[in-house]
Amino acid sequence: MTTAQPIPCIGSVLWDIIGRYPRAMRSGDDRPGTINRLPGGVAMNVAQTLVRFGRLPTVLTCIGTDAEGAELIAACAALGVDTSCALRRDDLPTDRYMAIEAANGLVAAIADAASLEAAGAAILAPLSDGRLGSETAPFTGPVVLDGNLSEGLLAEIAESPLLAQADLRIVPASPGKATRLAPLLALPNATFYLNLEEAALLAGVDFIAAPDAANFLVAGGSARVLVTDGDSVAADAAHSGTISAQPPVVEQRRVTGAGDTFMAAHIAAEAQGHSREFALEAALQAAATYVAGEDT
Structure with a gap:
């Protein structure tokens, strides 16, 4: 049964255009694939992973009123993701992401989230107009926040009372956008989901392993940090202590979305009252299942 409380997912909702080749690729390669x-x-x-775990996500984003936007709204509905709080703009095109993946991982990617950035703080209106919360009654449940938002808006969110009582779950979106999250690092209600490269960029330090990175960021003032490192050990650090776990070994068939699956599975496990240890193991298993292509 789906729980009644919505989980706002703030950030990018767009069309992924993914090219895949089943063997290794190098820069400049031209290969047959899908x-x-x-x-x-x-x-x-x-959001769509939260649906699979019985949660009720609603996306706070910008989606165009163009044909691609209409198709995207319909596709979200088919996946059980609520878009009633999404901002629709007829002057902005629906955003897109393009990636090339191969057996050796992500070869290259370009994220066009210009419309989301242009929409700015308008996408947060449901948190202040009563649909999800207001200044006098701010939202208090889990909230997903991704780093595709502009640096200015992320800095504004760090100071906003609208999310000061929420259980903020924050993810950079990509290493290239990791440093945008710096204003949020010291928030006492924030949990960060990072890979080892993103953690290094945020900390300004190179790390050998995920536990080192997570512990460093918590020692620097972050309340809680989870760091993954591909098929190497992952860590969950907080002021109460650090735990770690080894991901399952699987054959990699896809890459894009693996970290997001990890995050959603972890949020869902904790929302069900499971321990930190169980939640970390469950999230790693969900991500491994996704990478292996076993959930399609």
Whole structure:
């Protein structure tokens, strides 16, 4: 049964255009493969995984009123993701993401989230107009926040009373956007989901392993940090202590969305009252299942 409380997922909801080749690729290669278009973006990837775990996500994002936007709204509905709080703009096109994946991982990717950035703070209106919360009654449950938002808006969110009582779950979206999250690092109600590269960029330090990175950021003032490192050990650090776990070994068939799956599974496990240890193991298993292509 789906729980009644919505989980706002703030950030990118767009079309993923993913090209895949089953063997290793190098820069400049031209290979036969498959190209698929599917609903994506960090907020959307997390939202649709939350649906699979019986939660009720609603996306706070910007989606155009163009044909691609109408198709995306319909695709979200088919996946059980609520878009009633999404901002629709007829002057902005629906965002897109394009990636090339191969057996050796992500070869290259370009994220066009210009419309989301242009929409700015308008996407947060449901948190202040009574649909999800207001200044006098701010939202208090889990909230997913991704780093595709502009630096200015992320800094504004760090100071906003609208999310000061929420259980903030924050993810960078990509290493190139990790440093945008710096204003949020010291928030006492924030949990960060990072890979080892993103953690290093945020900390300004190179790390050998995930536990080192998570512990460093918590020692620097963050309340809680989870760090993954591919098929190497992952860590969950907080002021109460650090735990770690080894991901399952699987054959990699896809990459885009794996971190988002990890995050959603972890949020769902904790929402069900499971321990930190169980939640970390469950999230790693969900991500491994996704990477192996076993949930399609």
